[in-house]
Amino acid sequence: MELTQLRYFIRLAEVLNFTEASKQLFITQSTLSQSIRQTESELGTPLFERIGKKVYLTDAGQAFLPYARQSIIETETGIQKLRDMQQIYKGELRIGVIYSLCPMLAESIVRFSKEYPGIKLILTQSTSINDMTTMLHNNEVDFALAYKLDALSSLTEKIDLCPDPLCVIVHRRSPLASQQKISIQALTHYPLALLKSGSYTRNVIENVASRSGISLQPMAEINDTNLLLQMVRTGDWISVLSQHSVDNQPDLKAVPLKEKGGEMHVYLFQLKGRYKKLVTRKFIEIIQKVMSRNNLIQA
Structure with a gap:
């Protein structure tokens, strides 16, 4: 089974709409349908149930989804490790950030892009802090910038970047x-x-x-x-x-503010145990330097 088939399956499983999934994948709907049929044939079981215009994951599809995602993650991790070994700075760096922290990210992005012009930065903004962890667990971002989470998952680790009162x-x-x-x-x-x-x-x-x-x-x-x-x-x-x-x-x-109690902290969240690609580590170094310098200036 090819990785392309897994990617198509994952996208359809996420949106449950052939038209929308094909648009997001930049392929025709017939190409997507053919790929899904091929995947189902190879697995010997239906992954989706089609009732009228509605699309649902079957029990088999729900069971297969986490394994498909993990296969993509492990393959991408292997490719990234090889690139890191060769010091090849190419690919993508996906960052999740809540809206209010976007201004503080600007300088770090400029510095990183100048040092690593071969890396494409993909920023996803959200108004919800808890959405950031969901994006991490779905492998939609490499790390996320947010304030303290109400309940930190045991699978998530954090780096305290700076105070932000x-x-x-x-x-x-x-x-x-x-x-x-x-x-x-x-x-x-x-x-x-x-x-x-x-x-x-x-x-x-x-x-x-x-x-x-x-x-x-x-x-x-x-x-x-x-x-x-x-x-x-x-x-x-x-x-x-x-x-x-x-x-x-x-x-x-x-x-x-004169009153106490408004102390907030900016954290960088990552998944525990996941390989930290070199460009991720480089970006973290840059943002830590920028935040440290800015806080010294403001102090």
């Missing part, structure tokens, strides 16, 4: 920009825009406010950090985000 984000021209620190209470007097309820950052904000006896009533709730920053950039809004959310944003300033 909550700050009030204001425009450089704002009168608040001259403050050394700003209290939660003071936020109630300004047009406030926050991330939507349920996000990790919002939960930390609410906990800090609750301990101070404050109930924040934002005038806007958004699930996009970049849009929040654009609103603050107008000078008419303020927000509360992580300190690193304004990295490389010279027209914005992060003013620390």
